[in-house]
Amino acid sequence: MVSSIAELISDRIGAMPAGERRAAQTLIANYPLTGLKTVAEFSAAAGVSSPTILRFVARLGFQNYPEFQSALQDELAAQLQSPASRTLNPGSAGGAASPMLEATLDNLRETFRHLTDKQLTDIAARLAERRGKTFLIGGRFTDPLARYMAAHLAIIQPDVYHLAGQESIWRDRLIDMGKRDVLVIFDIRRYQESLVRFAEKAHHRGVQIILFTDQWLSPIARFARHVIAGRTAVPSAWDSSAALFVVAETLIGAVTRQLEAAGAKRIRDLESLR
Amino acid sequence: MVSSIAELISDRIGAMPAGERRAAQTLIANYPLTGLKTVAEFSAAAGVSSPTILRFVARLGFQNYPEFQSALQDELAAQLQSPASRTLNPGSAGGAASPMLEATLDNLRETFRHLTDKQLTDIAARLAERRGKTFLIGGRFTDPLARYMAAHLAIIQPDVYHLAGQESIWRDRLIDMGKRDVLVIFDIRRYQESLVRFAEKAHHRGVQIILFTDQWLSPIARFARHVIAGRTAVPSAWDSSAALFVVAETLIGAVTRQLEAAGAKRIRDLESLR
DNA sequence: CAAAATACGTAACATAAGATACAGCGCTCC
DNA sequence: GGAGCGCTGTATCTTATGTTACGTATTTTG
Numbered sequence: 261m262v263s264s265i266a267e268l269i270s271d272r273i274g275a276m277p278a279g280e281r282r283a284a285q286t287l288i289a290n291y292p293l294t295g296l297k298t299v300a301e302f303s304a305a306a307g308v309s310s311p312t313i314l315r316f317v318a319r320l321g322f323q324n325y326p327e328f329q330s331a332l333q334d335e336l337a338a339q340l341q342s343p344a345s346r347t348l349n350p351g352s353a354g355g356a357a358s359p360m361l362e363a364t365l366d367n368l369r370e371t372f373r374h375l376t377d378k379q380l381t382d383i384a385a386r387l388a389e390r391r392g393k394t395f396l397i398g399g400r401f402t403d404p405l406a407r408y409m410a411a412h413l414a415i416i417q418p419d420v421y422h423l424a425g426q427e428s429i430w431r432d433r434l435i436d437m438g439k440r441d442v443l444v445i446f447d448i449r450r451y452q453e454s455l456v457r458f459a460e461k462a463h464h465r466g467v468q469i470i471l472f473t474d475q476w477l478s479p480i481a482r483f484a485r486h487v488i489a490g491r492t493a494v495p496s497a498w499d500s501s502a503a504l505f506v507v508a509e510t511l512i513g514a515v516t517r518q519l520e521a522a523g524a525k526r527i528r529d530l531e532s533l534r
Numbered sequence: 535m536v537s538s539i540a541e542l543i544s545d546r547i548g549a550m551p552a553g554e555r556r557a558a559q560t561l562i563a564n565y566p567l568t569g570l571k572t573v574a575e576f577s578a579a580a581g582v583s584s585p586t587i588l589r590f591v592a593r594l595g596f597q598n599y600p601e602f603q604s605a606l607q608d609e610l611a612a613q614l615q616s617p618a619s620r621t622l623n624p625g626s627a628g629g630a631a632s633p634m635l636e637a638t639l640d641n642l643r644e645t646f647r648h649l650t651d652k653q654l655t656d657i658a659a660r661l662a663e664r665r666g667k668t669f670l671i672g673g674r675f676t677d678p679l680a681r682y683m684a685a686h687l688a689i690i691q692p693d694v695y696h697l698a699g700q701e702s703i704w705r706d707r708l709i710d711m712g713k714r715d716v717l718v719i720f721d722i723r724r725y726q727e728s729l730v731r732f733a734e735k736a737h738h739r740g741v742q743i744i745l746f747t748d749q750w751l752s753p754i755a756r757f758a759r760h761v762i763a764g765r766t767a768v769p770s771a772w773d774s775s776a777a778l779f780v781v782a783e784t785l786i787g788a789v790t791r792q793l794e795a796a797g798a799k800r801i802r803d804l805e806s807l808r
Numbered sequence: 809c810a811a812a813a814t815a816c817g818t819a820a821c822a823t824a825a826g827a828t829a830c831a832g833c834g835c836t837c838c
Numbered sequence: 839g840g841a842g843c844g845c846t847g848t849a850t851c852t853t854a855t856g857t858t859a860c861g862t863a864t865t866t867t868g
Contacts, residue, residue, distance in 0.1 A: 270650040277845055282756060289749050289763035291648055293611050296570060299826060307756065309847045314827070325826060326854095336610075337567050360784045361646050365639065372635050401685050404678035411675050412772065496787045498686065505779050510634045513770045551815055573856060583817045588857070599856060600824095815864075820857105827852075836843080 264335060266291055268320055279308045280316040292332045299325055359495045364502045367491035371503040374489065383470055383486050384514035390417060392440030395467075397423040397430060399455055402446035402501055405472070405508055409444065412512045416519050427454045434458075439466035447471065447478040448492055448499055459483050472504045538609055540565050542594060553582045554590040566606045573599055633769045638776045641765035645777040648763060657744055657760050658788035664691060666714030669741075671697040671704060673729055676720035676775055679746070679782055683718065686786045690793050701728045708732075713740035721745065721752040722766055722773055733757050746778045 266288060273284045286306035287294050294305055303310045314325060322328040387394060394413060398406035403424070410422035423430035437443065443462050447455050456479050459469060463483035471484035474492040481487045490503035540562060547558045560580035561568045568579055577584045588599060596602040661668060668687060672680035677698070684696035697704035711717065717736050721729050730753050733743055737757035745758035748766040755761050764777035 266648075267650060267652075270652045273653075274656065279846060285755055285758075285761040285763075286751065288648055289751055289761070290611070293607060293614070296607060298824090300824090310826080311828080311848090312846065315845090333567055333570060337564065340564075340567070360787050361642065361780070364780050364783070365642065368635065368639065368642075401682065404682035404685070407681065408675065408678035408775070411678070494783070494787070496790060498786075498790075500783055501682070502776070502780050502783055506635070506638050506776050509638070509768070509774055509776055512772075513634050513768070516770060516772075553816060572854085574854090584856080585818095585858085586816065589815090809868105811866100811868085813864105813866075815862105817862085818860090820859085822857075823855085825853085825855075827850100829848105829850080831846105831848085833844105833846080835845090836841105838839105838841080 265295075265320070265331060272319065276316070276319065279312040280319060282306050282308055283313055283316040292336060295332045296329060296336075363494040364500060367493065367500060367503040368506055371490045371507065375507065379486070379488075380511065380514055383488075384511055384518055386442060386468065386470070386486070387413065387444075387511070387515045388417070388518040390419075392438065392442065393419040393421060393436070394442045394444065395421050395423055395433070395437065396444040396446075397455070397458070398446035399448065399452045401498075402448055402472070402504070405446045405501060405505055406444065408505070409508045409512060413515065416516055427458075431458060431461075434461055434465065437462055437465055437467045439468075441467050442470060443467045444470045445472065445478075445480055445484075446501075446504065447480055448474040448490075448501065448504070449476065451478045451480070456480055472507065474499065539569075539594070539605060546593065550590070550593065553586040554593060556580050556582055557587055557590040566610060569606045570603060637768040638774060641767065641774060641777040642780055645764045645781060649781065653760070653762075654784065654788055657762075658785055658792055660716060660742065660744070660760070661687065661718075661785070661789045662691070662792040664693075666712065666716065667693040667695060667710070668716045668718065669695050669697055669707070669711065670718040670720075671729070671732070672720035673722065673726045675772075676722055676746070676778070679720050679775055679779055680718065682779070683782045683786060687789065690790055701732075705732065705735075708735055708739065711736055711739050711741045713742075715741050716744060717741045718744045719746065719752075719754055719758075720775075720778065721754055722748040722764075722775065722778070723750065723752075725752045725754070730754055746781065748773065 269284050269288060273281055276284060283302070283306045287302075294302055297305075299310045299313050303313045306313070317325055317328045320328065322331065394417075396406040396410045396413075398404070407422055407424075410420055414420040421433075423433060443459070445455060445459055459471075459480040460483055463469060469480070469484040470486045470488070471478065471480050472488050472490065473481060475489050477487065477489060488504070488507055490501075490507060492499035492501065492503065494500040543558050543562060547555055550558060557576070557580045560576075568576055571579075573584045573587050577587045580587070591599055591602045594602065596605065668691075670680040670684045670687075672678070681696055681698075684694055688694040695707075697707060717733070719729060719733055733745075733754040734757055737743060743754065743758040744760045744762070745752065745754050746762050746764065747755065749763050751761065751763060762778070762781055764775075764781060766773035766775065766777065768774040
């Protein structure tokens, strides 16, 4: 049995022509609001013509557009009256996504529970402090996180470098690093030998290391000035980096705030370069 | 300042004539649904005539009925998009990290609320279906997500390629793409012209496109077979990719499960190569 | 209690909404 | 490469929705 219209749509979205599928996707994207507007507005939002919307509605089994809207309204009414059911889509409540999502939400909460506000502020201050350069590097699966963070930091301040490619390449960059510089490392199980070696050498050169790792702590923690331990356990064969990702975003936010004045100017300058 | 229309009504309900007061009470009774219906339905529900409804709406300060409805819809949209962040994590109030984390948790819940289990399963099936190749690409800030997903997918199946570097480089890879292939694109505001062009060309070659975007839908949605719309709003100048990241991880998990048998063997083989 | 003012509903109107017919286009299949 | 089918958009039409004018009822006030 099909309980919600959203469900009905995703059931049939596969058997729809391109235009109607766009309509479906637009509706799902912010459900159910688009469906409560007029046909003209709906069609404009989806980028198709009005008849396509009507055909889409007809394909879902409704006689006409008002009938479709009534159905949406009834559904909304039911949802608004039992706020408990609002927490999650009933379709995905028992589905495959749920355990994964639940685990991730738990990881996030747990990670931030063990993370004091002071820690974040300190690290952000260290990153915002523009005395030296900032380098970022990650392991096999966490390198994208380093990239992501580098891309954002590079916007609000100069001298941000992501170390990529061959081990030999970033090893050679060591020569540019000194006491005033910061090295952000992402390393979760299984910890990478090459990263540990790199971290050790950087540490000996006096580089300040900020480590993103899992709750079991990479051996790099030994050399790190700041350690962020994220929860990574999810019901799967591999480890989740979601918690670390969110911490990274939070830090980016904190740094942005600290650099407000200088950062804003820099962003304006960047805009004008385009 | 009056934030919600409900508040506005209860402010002025004292100064209303009997008929309009009935209208007000009816609307409040199951707010805001009655207000989204037609004037005729509203008047029937309240047991008054249509002009009374219009006078009521006018008294609230709206020029006409559609304007009133738009206001209700906007309010509803705001309500639906930040579902009760206060219900969860009441303990962690206060810190600098908190607003960011709250927003991210909301984004996650909301993103998955709009994502049916069937959608995820379908997309995972498409990715697990080893008929052709899988290409992944992302925009300026989302490219790391493409990398991350590529790194994981590459472990459990062959023919997974991340498109990196110069636009000209990946444009040339188009020549390798055909009907049997899948292209995963990450694109959030501000949508990248180059990616749209690339998607269009790939689409014309018959490539199946899976799009990760924000709730406003990248123009690429037009060419996409599957669209995943994540919430990106956080209290900061930029957009958060955390929700998309978690969806990506969930998908990786789903694909892993579908490829269980074949994937396990592949992982063992990889291990023995080290 | 009477007179005035206000509120309300009926009915006619204008407008904008949804529905439909049709032609062009792209796609698929021979 | 050509014929057929199906999808999509433009333009037209129809419906019903929101709006307004006006007369009646009701309440309020002197």
